[in-house]
Amino acid sequence: MVTTEREAGANVGFERLYEMYRGRVYSTAYRMLSNRADAEDVTQDVFVKVFKKLKSFRGDSAVSTWIYRIAVNACLDFRRRRRLRQAVSLDEGMEVGSTPLSVMRLIESALPRMAEGYRQVFVLHDIQGLKHEEIGKMLGITDGASKSQLHRARAFLRRELSPYLADRHWVRGE
Amino acid sequence: MEQHCSEETLSAYLDGDLESEVSGRTAEHLAECEVCRESLAQVRAIRDAAPGMEQLLPPERTWGAIQERIHGERTRRSRLTRLFWVGVPALAAALLVVAVSGRFGKPTADALRSITHLGHTPVPSTAAAVSDLSRDRAAEQTAQEYGEYVRGIDHAIDECRDALDENPGNARVLAAYAGASSDRRRAMDRLVSGGE
Numbered sequence: 001m002v003t004t005e006r007e008a009g010a011n012v013g014f015e016r017l018y019e020m021y022r023g024r025v026y027s028t029a030y031r032m033l034s035n036r037a038d039a040e041d042v043t044q045d046v047f048v049k050v051f052k053k054l055k056s057f058r059g060d061s062a063v064s065t066w067i068y069r070i071a072v073n074a075c076l077d078f079r080r081r082r083r084l085r086q087a088v089s090l091d092e093g094m095e096v097g098s099t100p101l102s103v104m105r106l107i108e109s110a111l112p113r114m115a116e117g118y119r120q121v122f123v124l125h126d127i128q129g130l131k132h133e134e135i136g137k138m139l140g141i142t143d144g145a146s147k148s149q150l151h152r153a154r155a156f157l158r159r160e161l162s163p164y165l166a167d168r169h170w171v172r173g174e
Numbered sequence: 175m176e177q178h179c180s181e182e183t184l185s186a187y188l189d190g191d192l193e194s195e196v197s198g199r200t201a202e203h204l205a206e207c208e209v210c211r212e213s214l215a216q217v218r219a220i221r222d223a224a225p226g227m228e229q230l231l232p233p234e235r236t237w238g239a240i241q242e243r244i245h246g247e248r249t250r251r252s253r254l255t256r257l258f259w260v261g262v263p264a265l266a267a268a269l270l271v272v273a274v275s276g277r278f279g280k281p282t283a284d285a286l287r288s289i290t291h292l293g294h295t296p297v298p299s300t301a302a303a304v305s306d307l308s309r310d311r312a313a314e315q316t317a318q319e320y321g322e323y324v325r326g327i328d329h330a331i332d333e334c335r336d337a338l339d340e341n342p343g344n345a346r347v348l349a350a351y352a353g354a355s356s357d358r359r360r361a362m363d364r365l366v367s368g369g370e
Contacts, residue, residue: 018237023229030230043232047240048247103223126224147191148182155181157220158213165216 014051021064022047024128025071031123032075034112042078046071065134072124072138079116103165110160118153125150179203179210184217327358 025046030039049070057066111119120139124130125146130138132146139146158165179187179200186192187200204210334351337344 015237018240022236023231026232026236027228027230039230040232040236043236044240044243048243051240051244052247103219104227107220107224107227122224126221127227129225147186147189151182151185151189151191154185154217154220158181158217161220162216165219166212 014047014054017050017054017063017067018047021067024064025067028068028071028123028128029075031108031111031127032072032120033078038078038082042071042074045074045078049074065130068124068128068130068134069138072120075120103161106161106164107157110157113160114153114156118149118156121146121149122153122157126154178207179213181213181217184210184214185221188214188218188221324358324361327354327361330354331358 022043026039026043029042029046030036033039033042046067050067053070057063061069111123114122121135124135124138125132132143132150135141135146136143141149183192183196183200187197190197192200204214331351331354334347334354337347338351
């Protein structure tokens with residue numbers, strides 16, 4: 001498949017990039033699209049685009065921001081093209097434990113039911129750790145709108161998960 | 175603050191996004207309201223748990239699929255380049271001569287000038303062979319060859335569209351696309367006008 005030494009070098013660099021960012025790209029796509037097969041398709045799209053645009057990447061932003069931007073756009077494009085499939089319900093086989101770990105699982109199970117705008121910001125800010133300024137640029141919204149979406153996302157999760165979070169001593173820090 | 179705080183307010187309070195006056199009132203209310211303190215604890219638990227959520231990995235096959243797609247696009251691009259810079263001009267020149275001369279006898283001076291104007295060199299051997307055929311037989315053969323010619327251009331146009339979907343700004347593909355579309359339009363005009 002690789003025909004020249006130069007191509008081989010480029011391929012090694014690209015493979016390292018893939019190793020570094022595949023988890024973040026796939027996780028973001030999965031949590032935004034709520035479907036593993038779709039997330040895999042989007043991950044492929046993202047890295048094919050990254051490969052094609054790598055030479056023209058000017059370094060104006062961090063590589064991670066650049067890849068996130070491609071990933072977010074790919075997710076938005078994907079959603080435009082295909083209606084979201086029915087998400088897995090919280091009641092389907094979700095065992096709720098009594099440790100902080102279970103909150104992560106609860107969030108994971110509730111994400112598919114969250115409104116798209118809230119979910120995008122929650123995934124990018126609270127899970128992936130991006131700043132509101134970066135998210136605003138990626139999604140074409142203001143910082144204030146990004147914050148507002150985030151607080152609504154957390155409010156949604158609080159309402160959804162409240163029955164499972166109540167009476168758990170570690171939630172109150174006891 | 176007599177009413178309970180909304181979850182949005184509590185989330186904004188946690189992140190320090192409230193104006194200082196509102197933040198102060200919220201803090202006072204929280205000191206007195208156990209219900210809101212419980213809500214705040216739950217919002218905080220959600221916010222603090224989120225960054226630790228598992229980083230999911232794509233299946234192993236994904237890397238191979240990406241490699242195959244990249245390789246496939248390279249192959250397609252090189253095929254497209256060959257098609258446009260070598261294949262189509264030669265095919266267009268040869269078949270235009272066949273189309274014009276096959277249906278209406280020997281190539282007219284206008285037809286040859288038109289082909290020369292397009293930058294294609296007519297193929298004398300093809301033109302000579304066609305001119306030797308009877309009018310009907312040549313017309314039948316022309317229809318078949320003309321169909322292949324148009325299908326070839328249509329295929330090239332489809333390839334261009336695929337390439338432009340991937341990269342709308344590719345100047346070479348845009349030029350090739352414009353050239354193929356123009357060739358097709360010109361060929362159709364010539365067919366409809368009976369080679370005049």
